[in-house]
Amino acid sequence: MFLSRLRLPSSEIQSTLTCNGQSAMSGGCGRNPPPFPDNEDQEAELDTQVLDSDDDDDEGEDIFTGARSKPITPTSAPDEGDIFSEEGSYVRSDVHHATNGLHSDEELDLFTEATVELTLTNTTSQGRREIIGPTASACNTTRVPNSILKPSIVTKTMEELEEEESGDQFELNIAVTNPEKIGDGMNAYMSYKVSTQTTLPMFLNKTFSVRRRFSDFLGLYEKISAKHSLLGCIIPPPPQKSVVGMTKVKVGKEDSSSAEFVEKRRAALERYLQRVVAHPSLLQDPDVREFLERDELPRAVNTQALSGPGLLKMINRASDAVNKMTIKMNESDNWFESKLQEVENEEQLLRRLHAAVDSLVNHRKELCSNTVVFSKSVAMLGSVEENSALSRALSQLAEVEDKMEQLHQQQAFSDFFILAELLADYVRLLGAVRCCFEQRMKVWQRLQEAQSTLQKKREAEAKLLWANKPEKLQQAKDDINEWESKVSQYERDFERVTCTVRKEMLRFEKEKARDFKQHIVKYLESLLHTQHRLVKCWEAFLPEAKAIA
Amino acid sequence: SDALSNNEHLSSPRAVNVDLQTDATLQVDISDALSERDKVKFTVHTKSTLPNFKQNEFSVVRQHEEFIWLHDSFVENEEYAGYIIPPSPPRPDFDASREKLQKLGEGEGSMTKEEFTKMKQELEAEYLAIFKKTVAMHEVFLCRVAAHPVLRKDLNFHVFLEYNQDLSVRGKNKKEKLEDFFKNVVKSADGVLVAGVKDVDDFFEHEKTFLLEYHNRVKDSSAKSDRMIRSHKSAADDINRIASTHSPLPLLFSNSQKIEARVAADEDLKLADLLKYYLRESQAAKDLLYRRGRALVDYENANKALDKARAKNKDVLQAETTQQVCCQKFEKISESAKQELIDFKTRRVAAFRKNLVELAELELKHAKGNLQLLQSCLGVLKGDT
Numbered sequence: 001m002f003l004s005r006l007r008l009p010s011s012e013i014q015s016t017l018t019c020n021g022q023s024a025m026s027g028g029c030g031r032n033p034p035p036f037p038d039n040e041d042q043e044a045e046l047d048t049q050v051l052d053s054d055d056d057d058d059e060g061e062d063i064f065t066g067a068r069s070k071p072i073t074p075t076s077a078p079d080e081g082d083i084f085s086e087e088g089s090y091v092r093s094d095v096h097h098a099t100n101g102l103h104s105d106e107e108l109d110l111f112t113e114a115t116v117e118l119t120l121t122n123t124t125s126q127g128r129r130e131i132i133g134p135t136a137s138a139c140n141t142t143r144v145p146n147s148i149l150k151p152s153i154v155t156k157t158m159e160e161l162e163e164e165e166s167g168d169q170f171e172l173n174i175a176v177t178n179p180e181k182i183g184d185g186m187n188a189y190m191s192y193k194v195s196t197q198t199t200l201p202m203f204l205n206k207t208f209s210v211r212r213r214f215s216d217f218l219g220l221y222e223k224i225s226a227k228h229s230l231l232g233c234i235i236p237p238p239p240q241k242s243v244v245g246m247t248k249v250k251v252g253k254e255d256s257s258s259a260e261f262v263e264k265r266r267a268a269l270e271r272y273l274q275r276v277v278a279h280p281s282l283l284q285d286p287d288v289r290e291f292l293e294r295d296e297l298p299r300a301v302n303t304q305a306l307s308g309p310g311l312l313k314m315i316n317r318a319s320d321a322v323n324k325m326t327i328k329m330n331e332s333d334n335w336f337e338s339k340l341q342e343v344e345n346e347e348q349l350l351r352r353l354h355a356a357v358d359s360l361v362n363h364r365k366e367l368c369s370n371t372v373v374f375s376k377s378v379a380m381l382g383s384v385e386e387n388s389a390l391s392r393a394l395s396q397l398a399e400v401e402d403k404m405e406q407l408h409q410q411q412a413f414s415d416f417f418i419l420a421e422l423l424a425d426y427v428r429l430l431g432a433v434r435c436c437f438e439q440r441m442k443v444w445q446r447l448q449e450a451q452s453t454l455q456k457k458r459e460a461e462a463k464l465l466w467a468n469k470p471e472k473l474q475q476a477k478d479d480i481n482e483w484e485s486k487v488s489q490y491e492r493d494f495e496r497v498t499c500t501v502r503k504e505m506l507r508f509e510k511e512k513a514r515d516f517k518q519h520i521v522k523y524l525e526s527l528l529h530t531q532h533r534l535v536k537c538w539e540a541f542l543p544e545a546k547a548i549a
Numbered sequence: 550s551d552a553l554s555n556n557e558h559l560s561s562p563r564a565v566n567v568d569l570q571t572d573a574t575l576q577v578d579i580s581d582a583l584s585e586r587d588k589v590k591f592t593v594h595t596k597s598t599l600p601n602f603k604q605n606e607f608s609v610v611r612q613h614e615e616f617i618w619l620h621d622s623f624v625e626n627e628e629y630a631g632y633i634i635p636p637s638p639p640r641p642d643f644d645a646s647r648e649k650l651q652k653l654g655e656g657e658g659s660m661t662k663e664e665f666t667k668m669k670q671e672l673e674a675e676y677l678a679i680f681k682k683t684v685a686m687h688e689v690f691l692c693r694v695a696a697h698p699v700l701r702k703d704l705n706f707h708v709f710l711e712y713n714q715d716l717s718v719r720g721k722n723k724k725e726k727l728e729d730f731f732k733n734v735v736k737s738a739d740g741v742l743v744a745g746v747k748d749v750d751d752f753f754e755h756e757k758t759f760l761l762e763y764h765n766r767v768k769d770s771s772a773k774s775d776r777m778i779r780s781h782k783s784a785a786d787d788i789n790r791i792a793s794t795h796s797p798l799p800l801l802f803s804n805s806q807k808i809e810a811r812v813a814a815d816e817d818l819k820l821a822d823l824l825k826y827y828l829r830e831s832q833a834a835k836d837l838l839y840r841r842g843r844a845l846v847d848y849e850n851a852n853k854a855l856d857k858a859r860a861k862n863k864d865v866l867q868a869e870t871t872q873q874v875c876c877q878k879f880e881k882i883s884e885s886a887k888q889e890l891i892d893f894k895t896r897r898v899a900a901f902r903k904n905l906v907e908l909a910e911l912e913l914k915h916a917k918g919n920l921q922l923l924q925s926c927l928g929v930l931k932g933d934t
Contacts (some may be wrong), residue, residue: 360787367780374773542909548902
């Protein structure tokens with residue numbers, strides 16, 4: 001059995017306890033923390049730190065962001081071989097943020113770590129499966145773009161400590177970094193470094209990285225989708241293609257908008273991978289492993305179909321088809337019907353919200369440029385003013401407005417990366433959820449068709465009996481047998497899909513709740529930080545204003 | 550349907566933009582205001598111990614056009630050429646607000662009742678803020694007049710304050726507006742000419758240069774502050790929209806959005822209005838300098854004419870009279886102009902101080918309030934697992 005959960009790496013815990021709230025990110029705080037006292041019995045797999053900035057490396061950035069992942073849902077996939085037999089355990093991290101937003105602003109920490117912990121349990125082992133209940137909600141680290149706030153303290157509850165004693169933990173961190181432009185002109189492309197750090201035995205190494213390009217990610221999606229969507233899994237959709245964005249990059253336009261585009265894409269690719277590996281069945285897929293590990297991947301072809309509009313069209317076609325179906329399903333479907341309706345409503349809602357957040361981002365950017373212009377104008381006014389105290393105050397005001405512009409800029413960045421992208425991701429994820437429901441309907445439809453074919457065969461047999469044509473009877477009987485077994489096969493399939501979809505929905509909903517909460521917390525923290533800076537600005541200005549005489 | 554109930558009343562004294570001395574002999578304020586469909590009716594309330602008035606305390610209702618009439622009568626009065634005429638209040642403009650409300654009304658179908666109510670409340674608050682502002686501007690104008698030693702005695706002013714019927718002042722018709730336009734063109738051309746004449750008096754020469762540059766800078770800052778504040782308001786509207794949507798982003802924007810909108814409004818009141826006001830004041834000061842410059846040029850021309858007349862010994866008396874008139878006019882203006890310009894400086898510094906201090910204090914108050922709100926939201930979210 002495979003479980004995955006969320007956990008703060010103990011290095012962070014350690015560093016926050018020893019480094020006095022300094023960011024675990026900013027390198028150099030105890031990379032190899034001693035294991036927790038309770039865990040002394042555990043194996044060295046409790047090697048949960050975040051990698052140092054890598055050998056081939058990045059301007060001091062930490063490259064690991066964890067996959068924020070999944071709440072604990074026992075998946076009952078009996079066919080997956082029980083490779084591992086350890087018990088699972090987990091840590092709940094209650095991260096308490098120091099509301100001391102006065103850290104140095106210059107740090108540009110793009111990543112905070114969180115790790116995905118993949119824990120494997122054996123369904124038969126002492127029925128511990130049930131214990132892993134919904135607890136993952138508390139974790140709240142991950143990316144804090146452009147922010148200074150760091151989680152500081154972690155506490156554990158009694159249950160967690162108990163759990164920890166019981167088993168090993170495995171984890172998997174993924175980061176996508178170092179976008180590099182390869183080639184020139186229209187054939188150029190961006191190559192991204194995909195780094196993995198893991199304690200999972202199924203991988204060859206503990207730490208490794210490969211370079212991948214965007215079409216590789218799309219290719220991965222295609223492969224996963226082909227295999228797993230039929231089972232009713234919710235497959236995370238990949239980021240969208242963007243002709244405009246990429247063209248600018250290819251053409252070599254070195255401006256802030258193409259840099260922004262690359263960053264947006266890099267972050268989206270990272271989130272995509274994190275969601276994939278957080279899904280228990282997907283992680284087991286050899287294609288995923290290959291994607292992460294193998295040095296050279298064969299070029300993915302046919303990714304046109306998966307470009308943004310293409311994918312959307314596919315999803316919409318599927319939902320149209322469903323709407324046209326006049327299927328009367330049995331009553332257990334009330335759950336499915338109402339869930340689907342919920343999903344559709346939520347998708348609409350999120351679309352609206354996303355549009356509003358988008359508008360907000362644009363207005364803030366506009367505000368930034370207007371503020372800069374205003375600041376300069378005030379400075380000029382100050383220089384003309386005869387009264388010297390007023391003149392000084394006016395130039396101070398110009399500086400304050402300048403600082404405000406920076407704050408607005410940061411805020412816009414937060415708005416975008418924390419909120420807008422979250423909403424966009426979920427609009428697409430909800431589309432994937434709908435696909436999943438549609439998949440189930442397709443299976444049901446196949447069952448229906450088989451049942452009606454069986455019925456026809458039986459009728460044919462009856463006719464033959466009546467018409468007394470013994471030579472064709474055998475054929476008819478064979479047909480009936482064939483279709484009977486098909487029907488029972490399809491019935492089993494339908495059962496299985498139904499079960500999977502339900503589970504997937506539950507997992508998805510938990511994940512969504514956690515994800516949203518986390519992002520809101522992050523966003524509020526960024527707002528908090530902005531407000532602190534604002535207060536400082538105006539507090540410095542006030543005496544100057546009062547000094548006017 | 551006009552979502553605004555169109556009858557907003559306002560009945561308390563508001564903070565006045567500029568520091569003015571009020572004394573018991575004449576106190577003017579706008580005690581009430583009513584916003585109707587297309588116009589605003591101001592209740593002008595006067596308290597006075599002056600013998601000119603029939604009663605000691607009385608009120609009349611006036612509309613914007615009547616304020617303009619009063620202002621224009623000052624400008625056109627030669628006696629007041631040597632004073633800075635307080636700038637007229639801007640026309641009440643609720644168009645933007647009305648438009649937003651209308652859009653909201655149109656979009657009513659696409660949102661829940663709750664969302665609609667919330668947004669409507671926000672827009673109504675905005676409307677109210679604009680309304681308060683226009684009332685303040687009209688009041689400031691009257692107070693400036695009442696505080697001015699000479700203008701307060703003006704007959705038209707007393708009629709304005711006391712006459713409880715409609716002044717039957719209509720707005721200018723097209724022909725008159727066209728005339729005005731040409732007059733302005735001529736005046737600006739003349740202004741350039743006059744400004745080109747170097748003044749013997751250092752004080753005025755300096756003021757001329759200073760005011761020209763100052764006026765241009767204030768104009769620039771005013772325009773840019775308007776734009777900045779518009780973006781800020783748009784962002785606040787977006788936040789409002791997000792907050793009003795019943796959404797999976799709870800607590801996110803619920804109250805902080807109101808604060809953000811309010812910050813934008815306060816910046817508006819303090820900074821932008823200040824700049825706008827001084828844009829108009831500096832223009833009025835420039836107008837004064839223009840009138841003086843014009844008088845100076847007239848005086849110098851009269852001198853030249855007199856010399857010529859004396860030389861030709863023709864129409865000397867006439868030339869002498871003209872010259873004397875010009876001289877008197879010029880000297881009268883110069884005398885008062887100097888004091889007016891010094892007062893202007895003092896007023897300006899005081900107004901900037903007051904508004905900048907208030908701006909900083911408001912920003913701090915809101916930022917701190919916002920901080921508390923955010924901290925408590927975060928507390929709830931994090932504590933709730």
